[in-house]
Amino acid sequence: MFDTADTGAKLTLDGVSSGYGPIAIIRDLSLSIRRGEIFALMGKNGMGKTTLLKTILGLVPARAGDIRLDDQSITGASPKALIRSGVGYAPQEQPLFTDLSIRDNLRLAVRSDRDLDTALDHVFTHFPFLRDRLAQKAGTLSGGEQKMLILSRALMLKPDLILIDEISEGLQPTVIAQIARALHAERDQSGTTILLVEQNLNFALEVADRWAVLKLGEIDDSGEAKPESRERVLEHLKI
Numbered sequence: 001m002f003d004t005a006d007t008g009a010k011l012t013l014d015g016v017s018s019g020y021g022p023i024a025i026i027r028d029l030s031l032s033i034r035r036g037e038i039f040a041l042m043g044k045n046g047m048g049k050t051t052l053l054k055t056i057l058g059l060v061p062a063r064a065g066d067i068r069l070d071d072q073s074i075t076g077a078s079p080k081a082l083i084r085s086g087v088g089y090a091p092q093e094q095p096l097f098t099d100l101s102i103r104d105n106l107r108l109a110v111r112s113d114r115d116l117d118t119a120l121d122h123v124f125t126h127f128p129f130l131r132d133r134l135a136q137k138a139g140t141l142s143g144g145e146q147k148m149l150i151l152s153r154a155l156m157l158k159p160d161l162i163l164i165d166e167i168s169e170g171l172q173p174t175v176i177a178q179i180a181r182a183l184h185a186e187r188d189q190s191g192t193t194i195l196l197v198e199q200n201l202n203f204a205l206e207v208a209d210r211w212a213v214l215k216l217g218e219i220d221d222s223g224e225a226k227p228e229s230r231e232r233v234l235e236h237l238k239i
């Protein structure tokens with residue numbers, strides 16, 4: 001069982017700013033996530049949560065500040081280099097190839113057929129239903145099954161750090177519970193660090209160790225994830 005006590009920082013953001021064209025979205029943001037920690041980033045719509053994940057991944061360039069993975073600066077690194085360094089990403093936008101089979105969607109995440117078998121065995125431990133459905137077209141899966149496939153694809157290479165964007169959106173409680181179990185198992189068995197962007201407060205507080213609320217590109221509040229934190233976070237999410 002992985003113990004998060006006394007572990008160093010897996011991901012560090014130091015005064016990071018980013019945006020689109022002339023528009024500043026992330027503003028001088030600093031954040032440190034410990035190795036093996038599950039961290040939930042919350043906030044109202046349009047506050048910059050997805051932009052922050054994309055900035056970490058190099059999909060949106062950082063205009064200022066430093067982003068570090070362990071002790072290595074990854075500021076300006078390409079998404080491809082980050083994936084090679086053990087970073088996984090489950091994006092919010094539908095990233096599946098709907099006309100391809102489940103197997104082919106998962107095959108895209110690995111380099112060779114040999115790697116595929118090992119990686120498949122790994123994701124089947126979390127989502128056993130995929131084993132019998134490999135030939136099925138991804139587009140014919142239910143919404144919840146598609147989300148589990150998206151997460152599986154991000155887990156294929158056993159990343160050390162995984163960034164997950166609103167995985168629980170639109171899902172029924174049983175599927176959300178299955179995803180929560182998978183995330184805990186991944187962290188407990190492999191020490192994976194998980195950064196979740198979430199709108200679902202109950203899921204976020206149940207699955208995470210710590211949370212932060214993003215407001216207009218800055219961290220507005222943060223704390224330990226406990227049932228007592230609910231009201232405090234809710235205040236930030238009110239319209």
Ligand SMILES: Nc1ncnc2c1ncn2[C@@H]1O[C@H](COP(=O)(O)OP(=O)(O)OP(=O)(O)O)[C@@H](O)[C@H]1O
Pocket residue numbers: 020025043044045046047048049050051052
């Ligand atoms: N490619 C882009 N070009 C210009 N502006 C963008 C682009 N992508 C996002 N934005 C703007 O950046 C701001 C932050 O968007 P972002 O998607 O990061 O927020 P969010 O907190 O993830 O929101 P949500 O919870 O609704 O997904 C929004 O005002 C959005 O319109």
